[in-house]
Amino acid sequence: MTQSPSNTASMYKMIGNHTFDQFINIATQFHNYPAPGLLIGGYMVEEAKLHIPEGTLYEALSETSWCLPDAIQMLTPCTIGNGWLRIMHFGLFALSLYDKYTGKGVRVWLDLDKIPQASEIMTWLLKRKPKGDQDSDRLRKEIGMFGSDIMSVRTITLQDELLTKRRKGIIARCPVCGEAYPSKHGPICRSCQGESPYVQASSQKASAAFPR
Amino acid sequence: MTQSPSNTASMYKMIGNHTFDQFINIATQFHNYPAPGLLIGGYMVEEAKLHIPEGTLYEALSETSWCLPDAIQMLTPCTIGNGWLRIMHFGLFALSLYDKYTGKGVRVWLDLDKIPQASEIMTWLLKRKPKGDQDSDRLRKEIGMFGSDIMSVRTITLQDELLTKRRKGIIARCPVCGEAYPSKHGPICRSCQGESPYVQASSQKASAAFPR
Numbered sequence: 123m124t125q126s127p128s129n130t131a132s133m134y135k136m137i138g139n140h141t142f143d144q145f146i147n148i149a150t151q152f153h154n155y156p157a158p159g160l161l162i163g164g165y166m167v168e169e170a171k172l173h174i175p176e177g178t179l180y181e182a183l184s185e186t187s188w189c190l191p192d193a194i195q196m197l198t199p200c201t202i203g204n205g206w207l208r209i210m211h212f213g214l215f216a217l218s219l220y221d222k223y224t225g226k227g228v229r230v231w232l233d234l235d236k237i238p239q240a241s242e243i244m245t246w247l248l249k250r251k252p253k254g255d256q257d258s259d260r261l262r263k264e265i266g267m268f269g270s271d272i273m274s275v276r277t278i279t280l281q282d283e284l285l286t287k288r289r290k291g292i293i294a295r296c297p298v299c300g301e302a303y304p305s306k307h308g309p310i311c312r313s314c315q316g317e318s319p320y321v322q323a324s325s326q327k328a329s330a331a332f333p334r
Numbered sequence: 335m336t337q338s339p340s341n342t343a344s345m346y347k348m349i350g351n352h353t354f355d356q357f358i359n360i361a362t363q364f365h366n367y368p369a370p371g372l373l374i375g376g377y378m379v380e381e382a383k384l385h386i387p388e389g390t391l392y393e394a395l396s397e398t399s400w401c402l403p404d405a406i407q408m409l410t411p412c413t414i415g416n417g418w419l420r421i422m423h424f425g426l427f428a429l430s431l432y433d434k435y436t437g438k439g440v441r442v443w444l445d446l447d448k449i450p451q452a453s454e455i456m457t458w459l460l461k462r463k464p465k466g467d468q469d470s471d472r473l474r475k476e477i478g479m480f481g482s483d484i485m486s487v488r489t490i491t492l493q494d495e496l497l498t499k500r501r502k503g504i505i506a507r508c509p510v511c512g513e514a515y516p517s518k519h520g521p522i523c524r525s526c527q528g529e530s531p532y533v534q535a536s537s538q539k540a541s542a543a544f545p546r
Contacts (some may be wrong), residue, residue, distance in 0.1 A: 192415025
């Protein structure tokens with residue numbers, strides 16, 4: 123492991139079947155920019171996949187909402203919309219893949235003890251400098267050269283209560299907004315219960331609907 | 335609008351630049367199967383985009399975690415990992431796109447008053463029959479034929495407190511697990527505070543780490 127990465131593309135480690143440059147391209151397409159956390163996340167996801175037996179139906183858990191969920195969505199069948207990806211807001215750069223029935227799998231995390239102290243990765247991870255002062259070119263090169271060398275892996279078992287399949291339950295029509303909602307939320311939907319994210323939701327509804 | 339969709343592919347409405355069949359293919363790739371909610375979501379996202387002025391930097395909000403977030407991630411620059419997609423767990427089949435600075439935008443929702451009572455879409459949405467008894471072929475055809483006809487749109491303004499940019503803040507090393515975490519979470523990370531999703535997290539750590 124060196125702290126002075128060269129420009130040679132072949133010095134960059136593969137992310138699964140993708141070259142580092144290929145992954146940068148698909149990361150840019152999906153995430154809109156090749157964020158360092160997403161590039162590192164690519165190596166993390168592929169590292170985790172190595173430890174999951176072929177043919178296992180697995181789900182994923184990201185311990186941060188930053189970047190990592192997108193690496194999971196790009197490189198596994200697990201997405202936030204199909205319910206196979208769960209996000210916990212710990213702000214930890216760690217993820218796990220686990221058998222959806224047994225909960226057994228692996229956790230991969232960025233290991234502070236494996237990241238060279240003087241590296242730009244350490245500066246980025248610990249935010250030792252404002253983003254504008256970080257050397258993004260050097261950071262990217264280090265990510266491609268170190269690959270999974272800066273991670274650790276251990277086996278995990280998910281807690282039983284997290285293995286239950288999500289269910290919508292009975293669907294009703296909210297008597298306030300008139301939309302379909304899970305009746306287990308109460309007599310009216312959560313948005314009408316006061317959780318609406320919009321300003322003056324109810325008065326706007328009538329006045330500003332677009333004619334069709 | 336008819337309730338007896340034919341087999342003719344050209345009767346299906348476009349989802350933005352995609353034919354219905356093309357969208358089914360990319361939905362299958364990303365989400366692993368072309369779920370009805372994802373196909374309807376495709377039409378919803380494209381309908382919302384029509385009302386956002388060209389060049390607007392927008393963010394997205396999904397009022398359900400089911401399917402719809404994936405339609406947003408597939409058809410907009412907004413993803414869960416880049417922070418431009420927010421999910422509220424209302425179980426409402428609705429989404430909004432809004433100017434990230436002003437919070438002004440549109441909300442699109444599946445409108446129960448526009449969905450024909452006898453349609454398979456209504457059966458699916460209200461879960462009038464168990465999934466196995468639903469006519470998935472007819473359901474898909476209806477989705478492609480109705481397109482955005484079963485939705486409504488209104489203008490919205492996001493509440494100010496939801497427009498603040500997410501920030502990690504200062505990063506520290508957790509004295510328990512040794513990982514980097516946002517110090518605003520407390521003296522130790524949330525996982526070590528007891529929120530870990532894993533069984534016996536701390537004892538497993540030493541015993542079951544993979545040698546590298």
